[in-house]
């Protein structure tokens with residue numbers, strides 16, 4: 053009989069969070085649940101905490117402490133609220149932490165889990181974009197384990213094994229191209245919020261859906277891949293693959309290309325991060341190749357999707373530039389979702405902030421937090437003045 057593993061889920065009310073809940077419920081013989089967290093969604097958090105028999109529930113917004121306490125009264129579930137409570141929850145001794153908070157808000161709790169040597173299933177790509185080198189150094193220092201949950205990075209992780217950089221010729225990061233893959237720049241000028249949120253293949257939270265539509269998601273994933281896998285930046289290529297069936301590929305020095313394929317359903321990579329190095333059964337739709345018929349691949353269009361160029365520039369220049377790119381993008385995406393700016397302005401604003409703020413050598417995590425806060429302030433001021 054194998055011992056059950058305890059799991060904490062940060063961002064449990066979100067798209068990745070609820071897919072994780074689904075797997076944990078169907079494998080209750082293998083996993084217990086320690087901490088679950090959300091930001092403002094008290095009712096959903098309380099219901100999930102009760103359903104999973106969690107030990108502890110934390111709400112990010114400190115003003116909602118009493119609401120959560122009331123919702124969990126007489127359950128025996130510990131309750132916390134605010135950023136420090138999120139960090140404390142990550143420091144609790146669960147075996148596995150699924151890091152699925154959206155945006156740079158996920159950085160500090162993820163860091164706390166890494167610092168106690170946990171296994172972290174990382175969905176929160178912004179953590180690696182903002183502070184990749186510092187985070188991977190923390191992983192090594194504390195003997196933590198980082199398992200990518202992002203579908204492309206899970207694919208690469210599954211086919212890369214422990215190959216040395218010298219044996220890898222290319223990492224081929226696949227991109228759906230998003231809802232505007234075939235739209236002209238003129239058409240893209242008047243994109244609505246609803247059109248941008250309608251991803252062709254994946255059901256995801258609002259922020260990453262907009263990132264997919266601008267293809268900034270693939271830019272963030274380029275930076276994420278570079279931090280996760282030991283290859284030179286120029287060996288990471290982005291290829292548009294509209295079906296999102298091939299989740300990414302690795303080309304080796306002998307010409308072999310290994311790919312991981314599957315239905316576009318995040319329960320597969322989440323389950324892999326939970327069960328690694330084993331696999332567990334997941335009830336996802338299976339691929340029917342005869343019905344799919346064909347798989348297509350094409351070059352991304354850097355003119356219509358400037359976010360790709362900006363992300364590669366941030367990766368090449370390094371320092372705090374990826375932090376600037378990420379912070380400006382988060383603020384611009386929020387402004388687009390509130391109908392305060394147009395779709396094409398998102399990348400324009402990111403580019404302006406990268407030029408305005410520039411890059412400093414990366415020295416400490418405190419510097420990352422300060423840069424992130426400064427970029428957010430300046431981007432908000434810039435948007436308000438536009």
Ligand SMILES: NC(=O)C1=CN([C@@H]2O[C@H](COP(=O)(O)OP(=O)(O)OC[C@H]3O[C@@H](n4cnc5c(N)ncnc54)[C@H](OP(=O)(O)O)[C@@H]3O)[C@@H](O)[C@H]2O)C=CC1
Pocket residue numbers: 062063064065066067068069089090091092093094112151152153154155157175176177178201202203254255256257258259260318
């Ligand atoms: N969705 C997907 O398929 C994929 C997502 N990812 C990455 O995973 C992460 C999560 O994405 P997704 O699940 O789509 O996002 P969602 O918006 O669906 O969920 C976000 C979660 O984070 C919580 N949250 C939001 N803001 C804060 C904050 N300031 N402090 C604490 N918690 C917060 C939300 O709580 P509340 O509900 O209370 O607001 C919610 O639980 C992102 O980094 C994304 O890029 C990667 C690959 C695929």
Ligand SMILES: CC(=O)[C@@H](O)[C@H](O)COP(=O)(O)O
Pocket residue numbers: 202203204226227228229230254260263264265267269270318
């Ligand atoms: C499911 C997942 O991993 C997302 O990051 C997805 O890849 C988004 O699709 P795009 O390829 O359109 O960015």
Ligand SMILES: [Mn+2]
Pocket residue numbers: 202203204205273
């Ligand atoms: Mn992805």
